Amino acid sequence: MNGLWLNIFYEDDIFFAKWNRIYLFACFAMNDTEQISWQTDGEVGLVEWHDFTSDKPFLFESGQSLPGISLRYETYGRLNRDRSNAILICHALSGDHHCAGVHSMNDRKMGWWNNIIGPGKPVDTNQFFVISSNCIGGCQGSIGPSSIRPDTGSPWYLDFPDVTIADMVHAQHRLITEALGLERLFAVIGGSMGGMQVLQWAIDFPGFVNRYIPMATTARQSAQAIAFNEVGRCAIMQDPGWNNGRYLSGKGPNVGLAIARMMAHITYLSDQGLEAKFGRTRQNGSSAGKRFDAEFEVESYLRHQGESFINRFDANTYLYFTKALDRFDLFGSEQSLDSSFKNVQGKFLTVGFTSDWLFPPSQNREIVHSLLRCGKHATYAEINMTLGHDSFLVHAPELYRLVNQFLLS
């Protein structure tokens, strides 16, 4: 046991006990010493983003095109001499390119996957060159509906082409090959919508990537997931501020977007997780006189989620991205996932989380079933966590070990 493990798992007695057991078992019962793979723990620290811009036209899956694209991205770690250690991180619906480190020393929040990416962390930036890009159609630096179109000088609004998961991947491919000059990736990793991109990478660019880690995801959006997205879209589109998508920055359908986020956020959690975090705890010093004000902590938590979302996310992008999710269907016209996967290459580690009811374990298993039927190198692991869909984003030592060992195996 070295100091790092004590550090990471200090608060996680159950895991620690389990680990101890494996360790002892490994030492005494068989010739299978489970050496600890990562030795030092650190942070990527201060990072800055870059913008990839290209004047070459981009053709969308819909047949529409743009005269050029721009994608915002960050990188951590260093590319090795034979350019073989690059890992692409794909973000989920409301994520962005900033997945590790901080932009300034005053930042209170670190990148969204800072717990898994960094020197000595499961995606070890001492060994790997990590790339994270903001999706096409996004609103955080990459070209999207709120970007200014060159011919009119006003935003694209809804004239921006429809975006699919494949479009996101094809734009990333241009970033990887044109801006970074890479001819291959060591791995692509992502959860939720990011997991869909991982699968799309495997299908559209076979041989380009060595290893794939999709997690908390699906090969096709389910009716329930479409249903939730539709409620969110309706909330946005029925807000008068939406104005058919033509609104000024900051003056859009803020109420609708906040409600969409509040509702969606519930689908990322779980009954058990909400109960443990909030229960029926009432707000301290709440304005009890107002009969329908936020009375319970869970209510004010959701209101806060909604309000903070409108400051960082564009309502039109929300419409575009939720449609991209809903239209995602790797079963295709042949209704066969196997025919989509038959030409994929490389190794797959798919991870499901027991309490995820948005993209439940069964949908993650379905991916692996098909890969295995196609004779591919595929592993399925399921992690027992109570925090719902967002389990992949929180402190999850069992996920850390899987990801780290898969990348190093």
Place this chain on the structure above:
Amino acid sequence: MSTGHNKRKTDQQIISDWIRPQSRVLDLGCGRGVLLEYLIQKSSIHGIGVDIDLEKVQSCVKRNIPVYMGSAEDLMEIYPDRYFDWVICSRTLQDLQNPAKVILEALRVGRHLAIGFVNQGYWLNRYTALKDGCLPQNEVFTHSWEDGNPFHLITINSFEAFCIKHKITICSRIYLRGDWERHLTFAPNLRAGYAIYNLKAST
């Protein structure tokens, strides 16, 4: 621990010798993937393991062995008939919820099924049960009753009766003594500590 090491080695060696290079192999209850790793190195087989335990799955991932975390029945269901050249069920039978279903399904998806189990008819196991008046606990049966795991006592006679009942063809059988190393043929139900079968479905 040296006997334990040998005990592990002999039965797995026998199964490994049956399996031809490049075969497609499914290992039910693959544990940490030791056998599959050996088969991949020795015979370049295309293997997949299945295990219910995350810690074991993590070990397989570390070994670069593809593994499916879940139940053997759920996994086998996805495969067409005779997809695998070999299905292995080594030291797993005693822990299965529904052994008959798993064996019959394994004979559907595999051309051959290699199955190995501890013979509880072995005289020492009988004696221990009589003397202590309790279930045996040993290298394979590590759990005590209070752990609540399903826990089947299998004997050579009862297993072969099962094969007859379900018209399963026994292509070959190997009985090992109490040391799980030396072979024997006479009075196996009483004298063998471990039994290994090569089975296939009757056509």
